[in-house]
Amino acid sequence: VGKDGIYTLYPQTASTSQKITVTTYQSAPENIYMIGDEFGNWTWSDPGIVTMIPVNGKAGEFWAVRYISAGKGFKWSPNKEFKGDFSKLGDATNGYILVDGNAQVAADGMYMIYIDYLNEKITIEPAGVYGMGGCFGGWEAQAYPFAVSGKKMTRTTTAEDNLRIYAWTASSSAGGDWWRMEFILRDGVIEYRGNGGDQAAVSVAAGKTITLDFNAGTGTIN
Numbered sequence: 001v002g003k004d005g006i007y008t009l010y011p012q013t014a015s016t017s018q019k020i021t022v023t024t025y026q027s028a029p030e031n032i033y034m035i036g037d038e039f040g041n042w043t044w045s046d047p048g049i050v051t052m053i054p055v056n057g058k059a060g061e062f063w064a065v066r067y068i069s070a071g072k073g074f075k076w077s078p079n080k081e082f083k084g085d086f087s088k089l090g091d092a093t094n095g096y097i098l099v100d101g102n103a104q105v106a107a108d109g110m111y112m113i114y115i116d117y118l119n120e121k122i123t124i125e126p127a128g129v130y131g132m133g134g135c136f137g138g139w140e141a142q143a144y145p146f147a148v149s150g151k152k153m154t155r156t157t158t159a160e161d162n163l164r165i166y167a168w169t170a171s172s173s174a175g176g177d178w179w180r181m182e183f184i185l186r187d188g189v190i191e192y193r194g195n196g197g198d199q200a201a202v203s204v205a206a207g208k209t210i211t212l213d214f215n216a217g218t219g220t221i222n
Contacts, residue, residue, distance in 0.1 A: 028060030029078035036074025073102030090120030134161030
């Protein structure tokens, strides 16, 4: 029996026989948190714990972009405690390894961490972050990527318009709905859309370099 189980019972007496089918379902968690050597130093009360972002309208799907160092352990939990914590879902690890029961990446880098809880899948891959709209050049999906610069990501605007940025991974069921993983930089802080509606606009001039520090949750427009 997996996450969605169907159990069939056959109670019998000397004169009767009945079949009872009970179906159980795994509900999606409201939150997923990431803890580890670089994310809270394994202390749940530490502000460095990562609260993963829900994919808009997609129950059980969460994401985060973080710079991760090789050999540093981490894992996840639906609560801020070591109860129900996990380092993999299902049988496979996609893009990471397990060492002493904790997840690790093989090389330093900027990563997309994607969890599809109901389908028992965790994917860790090089982060894909993109600009969208007039200030980057148009509305073509995945056409205006941010570049990794050390432990940050950057891209320069080409026209004055509203700032719109999103993350993307082929592991998501969001498909072409880029806004389901959208976020914005406002007053130096990265604000994630999550399950909310359209975010209040931030206008940016042409020729401005947008720098994002996902680990700190901050950024600059210069």
